[in-house]
Every structure is written in structure tokens, then in C-alpha cells.
Amino acid sequence: MPTAAPGSARGQRLYRDRGVVLRSIKLGEADRIVTLMSEGHGKVRAVAKGIRKTGSKFGGRLEPATHVAFQCHRGRELDVVTQVETIDAHRALREHYGCLTHAVSMLEAVDQVALEREPDPALYRMLERALRTLAEQPSPAVSTAFFWKLLSLEGFHPVVDQCTRCGGPAPFRAWDLRAGGVCCGACVLGGRPMAPGTAETIARIVGGGLAGVLADPPDDRVLGEVERLAVASLEFHSERRLKSASLR
Amino acid sequence: MASVYEGPIQALIDELGRLPGVGPKSAQRIAFHLLKIPPEDVARLATTIVEAKRQVTWCRRCFNFATGDLCTYCLDERRDRTVCCVVEEARDIVAVERTHEFHGSYHVLQGAIAPIEGVGPEQLRIKELLARIGDEGITEVILATNPNIEGEATAMYLARLCKPLEIRVTRLASGLPVGGDLEYADEITLGRALEGRRDL
Ligand SMILES: [Zn+2]
Ligand SMILES: [Zn+2]
Numbered sequence: 001m002p003t004a005a006p007g008s009a010r011g012q013r014l015y016r017d018r019g020v021v022l023r024s025i026k027l028g029e030a031d032r033i034v035t036l037m038s039e040g041h042g043k044v045r046a047v048a049k050g051i052r053k054t055g056s057k058f059g060g061r062l063e064p065a066t067h068v069a070f071q072c073h074r075g076r077e078l079d080v081v082t083q084v085e086t087i088d089a090h091r092a093l094r095e096h097y098g099c100l101t102h103a104v105s106m107l108e109a110v111d112q113v114a115l116e117r118e119p120d121p122a123l124y125r126m127l128e129r130a131l132r133t134l135a136e137q138p139s140p141a142v143s144t145a146f147f148w149k150l151l152s153l154e155g156f157h158p159v160v161d162q163c164t165r166c167g168g169p170a171p172f173r174a175w176d177l178r179a180g181g182v183c184c185g186a187c188v189l190g191g192r193p194m195a196p197g198t199a200e201t202i203a204r205i206v207g208g209g210l211a212g213v214l215a216d217p218p219d220d221r222v223l224g225e226v227e228r229l230a231v232a233s234l235e236f237h238s239e240r241r242l243k244s245a246s247l248r
Numbered sequence: 249m250a251s252v253y254e255g256p257i258q259a260l261i262d263e264l265g266r267l268p269g270v271g272p273k274s275a276q277r278i279a280f281h282l283l284k285i286p287p288e289d290v291a292r293l294a295t296t297i298v299e300a301k302r303q304v305t306w307c308r309r310c311f312n313f314a315t316g317d318l319c320t321y322c323l324d325e326r327r328d329r330t331v332c333c334v335v336e337e338a339r340d341i342v343a344v345e346r347t348h349e350f351h352g353s354y355h356v357l358q359g360a361i362a363p364i365e366g367v368g369p370e371q372l373r374i375k376e377l378l379a380r381i382g383d384e385g386i387t388e389v390i391l392a393t394n395p396n397i398e399g400e401a402t403a404m405y406l407a408r409l410c411k412p413l414e415i416r417v418t419r420l421a422s423g424l425p426v427g428g429d430l431e432y433a434d435e436i437t438l439g440r441a442l443e444g445r446r447d448l
Contacts, residue, residue: 024396054428055428060395060396063397086434089434089436094397094400095404100397100401104364104397111364244364246366
């Protein structure tokens, strides 16, 4: 259950929550502004004072992808972090370039869709689970599946069982970004051509079969295509470029 | 913020406020200080800035700051050319030098891979580093990028590139800050410190 901001309605300015660090940017000489996807407070932006000093009490706890329990002091524009404890540092993610770039893409995507101070516990849980899965099974299928589920959560559930234009059956030959789904052979015009197996893989992923996809992954070409389509769909709906997706 | 001062005063505050680490309040304080001190002091500061900008360039070998073709470290014959310490910024060289523990050469990447900012490897001095490894007989590369997500991404990327070159690639150890308390160490730092423990 999301931790409701205890007492915030009564005018108290201190709150506790759990969250995943999405990003961290330098501020002034020794501080950072940290963005967290929290369970009960939506996206939170808070200043971590003195964090860049070697002796900081925060240490590496507010590095991106870290799952933390934190306490913040509510500010007018930015909150101030007062305490942090690590729940999971996801260290495995930080030891491989591929894992790290995939993790960062998920963090960036969440940063783009999440709203500040608008609780979205489902998004928080999905991100936290995906990071844990990626740390255990470093496969590009994890972030790809995450993107599709994110689209679904945001109300853009991909249509993979019938042609988005005529309602016709498989085989499907192309993907329509605007309609968010497949097109049949008669309706391919204007769609993005896709390799055989792409629609089936997307269907497996959004149908909850990620474990199956991880255990028995499609070939790299199909997986690459499913990933490119996910990124293109996310960028189409958020109208923003997913910068980290180009760094693979 | 609305301009509250007359043209030239506000222009000065705005210019100062563009400097890193200078907020609106500091910019205002510095501007008022400059307006109060004798004109010759201001002229000296202005000339110093312009001259430094004119004379200082990048070392063509390591991309540290230099006043000539090569920087002081690249010109120093006593330094070990077979070991190269790779840093993100020129100021990191100063930090390493203060240890008096390193006597090799340097290479400045002029940044770090920052996926969310869209800074990729091609924006860094990586090609130049690889060329140096081939040309200068470098046998060990020490990756001294920052121990944060950007620095680590950069180090892992470089390690992967250097692998086929059959040279020794090392990374600065993460450990406990001297003078700190063990109980306050974060889990990643403590985990790595444990992994990198030494026999006594
Ligand atoms: Zn059709
Ligand atoms: Zn040099």
C-alpha cells in the first residue's frame, strides 16, 4: 500500500516514502538535485545537500537506479532530502555497460511519463520490479518489456490481435504508431514494416509472459525490432526523444 | 527574475550569474563588489581573463590545459609514458597530482558518458586515447573516472574497448573515506571496500 503523506494535510512538512532514484544532477559546488519515483508521492525532486563531498552521509545511496527509503522536508519548489537508507543498491546493474544503459533507459522513460507529486504506486512497483529482474537476468528483453508495459499503463495498450485499420486477422506485416498496433497485409501502407515474429513477441510480453520470453528469447533481430518499436511508440506518445535509447 | 537594476548593472549581474556555481544572490554580491573597487583592479581582472583565454589551449596529446603545444606533464621527460591515467576533466589531474603517488602520463576525456543527457562516447576524447595507446607504447591504462553512474558507464565502455588491445586496464578502487565512520558507509562503497581488501 502506498504510504500516505503522514500528516502533510495537517501542515507537517516532513514525509517518509520509498522510491527509486531516476536521475541526479549537480547543483552548485557540492549538492545534487535528485529525482525519485516514489511509492506514495509520485515523482519527487529534492536537493541532497553536500552529497558530492567525500564524507557525505548520503554516500552512494542516491545514485540512479538505487531503491531507497527516504525522508524529505517539503519545500516550495524542491524538497530537501534529510535521510536515506538503501533498500537495494542493484549493484549488478552497475557492473556491466549493457545493463547500465538498459537500466538508465527505463529510468529516463519513467522520468518522462511520471508527474511530480502525483502518486502512481503501480508505476513505482513496475520500475522497481523491472530493475530487480534486470539485475538478475541481464537481457535487453527486460527493458523492452518494461517499455511495452509502461505504454499499456499509460493507456496505450498495443493492439496485437487484429489489424488496427480493418480489424482483419493475422498475418500482420506492419506497425501503425498512431493507432498503436498491427496492420494486416492489405493495410500496410504508411505503417512501419516489421519482421515476422515481432507482433507475437509483443503479444507475449504484454500478456504477462516476460518470464517465458526471458527463458526462451526470440532471435536478436526480432528482439531488436520489438525494442525499436517500443522506443518509437514511447517517443510518439510522450513527444520526447528517449536519449539513452540511442546509446547501445 | 525581473531586472531591478539599471541596464549595465543588470547586464553584469546576468553575466556573472551564468558562471557555474554562482546563484543570483552571489552574482549580485560580486557585481556590487566590482562596482565598488578601483577601476584599475577591475581592469586587471578583465585583462587576466582575456589573456588566460587567449593563451591557454588544450594539450594536443592529452587534452589537459596547456599554454603551448603540450602541457607540463607531457613535456616532463621524467614521467612514465607507459602508464596512462584517464580522467574526466583537467581538474581531476590536479587531484591525482596532490597524492604524489602517480608519475605516469594523463589523458583527459573532457567529459563522461551521460545517457540521460545524450552524451555518448563519440563526444569524448576516446578515439584520441586509442590512438595514443597504439602510438606511445602505453601498457597500462588507469581508469580514474568519477565513481558515479556516468563515470562508471564511461569506465566500463573504455574497458571493453581496451580489452582486445592486450594492455593492463585498471580502475581506481572504491573504498572508505579516511577519517570517516564505518557505520555511515553506504552499501556499494562498503561492498567494494570489502572486495578490494588487502593483506596486512
Ligand atoms: Zn487490415
Ligand atoms: Zn598533455
